[in-house]
Amino acid sequence: MNTLRFDFTNVLADAVGPKHGLTEAELAAITGPSRQALARVQARRDADLRWLDLPYQADVLSAIESFAASVRGRFDNVVVCGIGGSALGTIALHAALNAPTHDLAPTGGIPRLFVLDNVDPDWIADVLGRLDPARTLVNVISKSGGTAETMSQFLIFRDRLVKALGEEAHREHLVVTTDEHKGVLREIVEREGYASFVVPDGVGGRFSVLSPVGLLPAALVGIDVRELLAGAAYMDQRCRVEAFDENPAQVHAAVQYLMQTAKQKPIAVTFAYSHRLRLAADWYAQLLAESIGKRADRDGNDVFAGPTPVRAVGVTDQHSQVQLYVEGPFDKWFTLLSVERPERTLEIPHAFADLEGVAYLGGRDMGELFHAERDGTRIALTEAGRPNATLSLERVDAHGLGQLIQMLEVSVAIMGEHYGVDAFDQPGVEAGKIAAYALMGRAGYEERRAAIEAASGRAPRVV
Amino acid sequence: MNTLRFDFTNVLADAVGPKHGLTEAELAAITGPSRQALARVQARRDADLRWLDLPYQADVLSAIESFAASVRGRFDNVVVCGIGGSALGTIALHAALNAPTHDLAPTGGIPRLFVLDNVDPDWIADVLGRLDPARTLVNVISKSGGTAETMSQFLIFRDRLVKALGEEAHREHLVVTTDEHKGVLREIVEREGYASFVVPDGVGGRFSVLSPVGLLPAALVGIDVRELLAGAAYMDQRCRVEAFDENPAQVHAAVQYLMQTAKQKPIAVTFAYSHRLRLAADWYAQLLAESIGKRADRDGNDVFAGPTPVRAVGVTDQHSQVQLYVEGPFDKWFTLLSVERPERTLEIPHAFADLEGVAYLGGRDMGELFHAERDGTRIALTEAGRPNATLSLERVDAHGLGQLIQMLEVSVAIMGEHYGVDAFDQPGVEAGKIAAYALMGRAGYEERRAAIEAASGRAPRVV
Structure with missing residues (x-):
């Protein structure tokens, strides 16, 4: 079985020394708090942390599979209009x-996927111009x-679809994922009669990839969402285990917390030795940064907490x-993401046998070189006293991705307990949003606009 | 004129307070050292820092333009086999x-570009399978x-080309960029008679984008390389100016150095508010990390220097x-990369006028929203005491990119003087490379292999 390890x-003192690595005493000291943290997280499973149960939504899964089956073959392009938690998981799954x-040359009747997680007109206008509305589904x-x-x-997109296909037919090209009852988008769904799916309560954006937010576009581009949830369910069981040493989420969360607080390492590098998994690092970067990056602890004291995620790709x-x-x-x-068995083989041919600088490569598989470089980097980091762990899958498949997602989500929830912060809010993004509304002249933000204009009198320093 | 600003x-104390922002006294104190640093860098222009003069290589430019013209229309795909400094500049230019x-649907007779800066067989085998050898040029x-x-x-790729096109014809599909005299690749060029270009001496990988390393693939995908060099030459003149306040490279380098050393900010975030410029941040991340990230200063003392680049995309x-x-x-x-005038306009249509939550968007251009969000973020960062600068272009064109590249290269060279490190070597990458050679069984690395095998007896800790 393809098990996440x-x-x-x-990361242990044995490998990189006690100044930079964790001692057995430090690990032993965190097992108690870790077990308690896990218990507090799991106790909220049926209350506000409903994302923990996403692996088990049989009805939703069937509805998504039915919808995907009903539109199969009708579309060449799936466009996701979404950003942050509504985009990063889908991007990671498609890439993996x-x-x-x-997307250069779709095969097997699977559409291209465009996840539009920005509003740069140079990008959006270009994408818009390339798509045939008649062959495009917008989520x-x-x-x-x-x-x-x-x-x-x-x-x-709605305007483009209406103009190209007409008021009636355009509805077949839109599917909406939003709150079950509240909000403008739900109101629009009801007026227009669009197909729709629900983002359930208790599922914050960055914890939503296994809800219809990620499952629907994944199913539309041919991903086996049933296997994805099966992998997540398998991992959910592993992540309930009380014994510290047997629960990957407990160990992962403890290592992250101790690396930052006991070993003064504020930067967490996810080093993906896998082209397919490189964008999973972007998904995790949001999960980690938005969950733990907090000014206040739960008692309201200023702590300015949070590791800074950095994304790297090997080689x-x-x-x-x-x-x-x-x-x-x-x-x-460092956390290396590693895949033990690449899907493809690619032999490096023999040639120029008299030139040692290339001859040693002949007859090897490219995957051997890839793994030798990964191992070489791991050795070099370790010898230089740089703690590094490895998250590995035997191979990249939907079951393995489901495991990876569920493990990291539970880990980050546990981290929130260690760091003493609320891992499920994001108060720091409001200020910028409000300033943007004010600058756009939105009703209700006039006072903020006046304040911004008053403050902008600072003389610019430009070279 | 499109001038980089x-x-x-x-980043000044006036905006974010003296704890996190630079005071006028701190800026004044660095102007002398900055002028001296600039003088030391410029004095090496004709000696070992030959990359400073890349904007002025008229002959090379003509040769590249001629080669690109001679193959125009013959290829649908350009493949670059290169990594690090042989890849990142080209990727940035193509994206910009x-x-x-x-690359989804090439127009104007311009080929697709594949820059293969990894050896994951899952990626390389997939690309290889998609390309028609007869319509592919490999650099x-x-x-x-x-x-x-x-x-x-x-x-x-050579093997694939030979098998598809024959021993003779395959040569028309390969062009090599390497040292003028030394190395295996030059030897192969001479045996096989491949077309070739030269990486000149005094031009390290991460400073090579304006040499044939970047210029040739750029020209092959239709980029105006003459304008690119004109922009770089214009910036070279600006970067020779002695007066601190008038030389963007001096100011930029001083701000980076002071942010890390005087204000304890080890992380340098490049926040690209431009889809087109987002990959320029990757190019700069190499330039900064490899140049300044050094264990030893020039006297051989351990300093473990270097800012950590982080790449972000707005919004x-x-x-x-x-x-x-x-x-x-x-x-x-933070350094925001900003483009004042997007190339495209995209009006947000009026609809659902009675729903305030969307109605305020109707009739605005998407670029207005994009800029309001950028400005909102800038305001929020500043109000939270987070120093932020903005590197801006009026628009994204080859001249502007040339300016950006030259400015950042000169800035990093000046930073090397401030930090007291050699900005032009990379001793830290050898250890991993040697370990990889040893693991691959390359001749001459047997001893290293034995040492690795002896050391790997550590009991693995895995969950």
């Missing part, structure tokens, strides 16, 4: 489970229905970031 | 200057000719990283 050998060049995703980026895209970043990783400040720890 | 208003969806790039990743790819990361940026540790400073 967390190898933390090289469809062929890397799928609009916003829990609140109030996300300005997503609603702008919705208005633009690519060996030629870009590894110089810094091996020789720079001791302010980082 | 560096706005550092919000060709349409975002160009192999390695200064030394010894880069294992690049040489593996070369052997694989996307407002929904992922901004929570951490606004509320987390005060260990970061």
